Amino acid sequence: MTRAVMIQGAGSNVGKSLLVAGLCRAAVLRGLSVSPFKPQNMSNNAAVTVDGGEIGRAQALQALASQRDAIVDMNPILLKPESETGSQVIVQGKRLTTVRARDYSALKPSLMAPVLESFNRLKAQCDLVIVEGAGSPAEVNLRANDIANMGFARMADVPVILTGDIDRGGVIAQIVGTQAVLDPEDNAMIAGFLINKFRGDPTLFDDGYRLIEHRTNWRGMGVVPFFTDAGNLPAEDALDLRRNSGNGPIHICALTLSRIANFDDLDPLAAEPSVRLTMVRAGEAIPPCDLIIIPGSKSTRGDLAYLRAQGWDIDIHAHIRRGGHVLGICGGYQMLGQRIADPEGIEGTAGETEGLGFLQTQTLMTPNKRLTRVTATHASTGLNIDGYEIHIGTTTGVDCARPFALIDGQPEGAQSADGRITGSYLHGMFADDTFRSAFLSKLGAPNSGLRHSELIDETLNALAQHLERHCDVDAILSVAR
Template identity: 65%
Template sequence: MSRAIMIQGTGSNVGKSMLVAGLCRAARRRGLSVAPFKPQNMSNNAAVTSDGGEIGRAQALQALACGLAPHTDMNPVLLKPETDVGAQVVVQGKRLTTAKASDYAKLKPQLLGSVLESFDRLKAKHDLIIVEGAGSPAEVNLRKGDIANMGFAEAAAVPVILTGDIDRGGVIAQIIGTQAVMDPADVERVCGFIINKFRGDPRLFDDGYALIEERTRWRGFGVAPWFPEAWKLPAEDALDVRAPDRAEGLHIVCLCLSRMANFDDLDPLAQEPGVRLTMLQRGLPIPGDADLVIIPGSKSTRGDLAFVREQGWDIDLMAHHRRGGRILGICGGYQMLGDSVDDPHGIEGPPGKDPGLGLLRIDTLMTADKSLTEVQATHAASGTGFHGYEIHIGRSDGLDRARPFAIVEGQPEGAISADGRVMGSYLHGMFRDDAFRAAWLAGFGVEATQAYDAGVEDALDALADHLETHLDVASILAASR
């Protein structure tokens, strides 16, 4: 009979996704058929699945840890923020609607059925399901109708392990305080806790660990030190895109948009020793020594166009181009580089048409249909083949499409400016392909030396080893039911 265990957290970004990935790899190495599951995720960093839908990128990494292809059942509800108060609601891989946060609560009762349906399908196929919560069960104001944490755990009869993040401080209060505000029935569902992201000598926390056990009457499953190779795994949060500090190398600057999407496109570049990657935050000018500026994907193209102008980055981009610098726009970034972005039906926000940055002779029309597909492409300039994926709305056309970025199924894809220094493409994931990344960097005189996918596999193995060393993994898996 299939079993399940759920990893919840005392808050967001406490390391739940990483723990689930490591536990999935550890369970797989024990010979178990294991799958990840996250009932509800909120992220604009999405992956295209084998069944033609989309899920959170973290669940795609967890699927890789299990040796599985990503499937929509692994993340049946995905919320993709479009504004500060609204998000696109994706159910079992397909867009259902766009809802304001105040209206989403009304949708949750009907979404629980889809969540449990996906969960049951996974359980029917695998020995073990490792579930990841979202946010925190301490958000008791959201407990009614909850499908992300204790509401799901109750409905699916899954035991819970609570994770606290000692790196942010106050981990004793995080765990004891979470128990204090939870409903007694939910407290009973928790079988233990994990302390995550410890730096230094874990023995220094022995007294605190014992205090948590005494006050909560929950079992401790161990203290996991900070995992130093975390940066080698695809980032779930834009702030997690890291590279070693380098004083030299090809300087690539990525604009951190307010609704940035699929920013893990940058991960393979960050790991190349010959590349110096800057994730440029709001309020900072584009550095004058940038060789390449990347405008990444966005969940709200017109909204992020306004954001780019608010930062003065439109002026910086023009200066960068005049100095001979190169620019690459991916997906929403590609749309922004054109002459106009027209959203007559208000698909991504209020209806309207805005001028683009004017660096590519294309115009974009937003349409209701969404492209969700994996593709095999050929880079037009180098003739190098690569695997990528499309996940976007809208169609772009214009004079610069006569110079395509790539060829897909015999058809031109993307656009390049007449001077060859401004490029745009709808294709995500291109830099994961070692051959393409090598060809691309060679155009800047940089040698690529990394095998990206092999490095991710090695990092997942190292993560599993890390957890096996510091946590009681056998007991964690045995707590499933």
């Protein structure tokens, strides 16, 4: 019979996603077939699955750790924030609706059925399912109709390991306080606790560890030191994006948009020895560089206004006058054109916004979302690129006659007449080592020989070994039922 165990957090961003990825790889190395599962996720960093839907990027990484193809059942409910108060609701890989945050609670009761349906399908396929919670069960104001933490755990009868983050301080209160606010039935689901992200000598926390065990009567399952190679793995939360990466000769600046999406496009560049990648934050000017990347966005017109509010449009103009290059990916591609029209208000208020005007293109937002994995042929080099598309909107115009790539013989993307301004809907292009090397060579970068997929796989193996050394993996797996 398939067993399951759930990793919940005593707070947000305690490292649940990384722990689940590491435990999945540890289970694989022990000869088990394993699958990740997250009932509900909130992220604009999504992945396209082999069954033609979308899930959170963290679950795609966990699938890779499990040596399984990513499928929609691994993350049946995905919330993609489009504004401060509203999110697109993805159910089993497909868009259901867009709701305001205060209205989502009314929708939740109908979502438990697809959550359990997906969970049970996964259970039928493997020996073990490792479940990741969302946020924290200590948010008891959200407990009614919960599908993400204890509501799911109790409905599916999955035991819980509670994780605290010692790096941000107050970990004793995190864990003991969680027990204090949970009702007895929810507390009964917790089989033990983990301390994550410890820096320094872990024996210095021995007294605190024993205090938590005494106060909660929960079993301690380890103190996990900070995993220093975590930066090699895709981040799901934009808050985790590093300010600067690398010190190579080619300087690339990427704009940290307010609704930045699919920013793992940048991960291979951050890992490149030949690249210095700077994430430009709100209130900062874009420094002199070789290439500016405008990444994807969940709210293209909203983020275009945000870009202008930072003065980045002026900086990009100056960069182009100096002979610099610009790449827009997905929403960034749409922004580079002359106009973005959203007559139906699909991404927010209906209307039309003047684009940056660097490409002779126009974009019309339509309800149909394109979700597909593709193999494209780069127009200027003839190299194949394995990537994916995940966007709404159709872009047309004069510069589309100079495509970035061809997909099944059809043009994709656009380039300016001088070739220095490029737009494309193709995500994941830089994960392809051969293409990335060729692209960077046009900027003057030497071939570093980086094999990015191998780096990810080696890091997942190292993460599994890290957990085996510092926590009781046997105990964690033994509580699964």
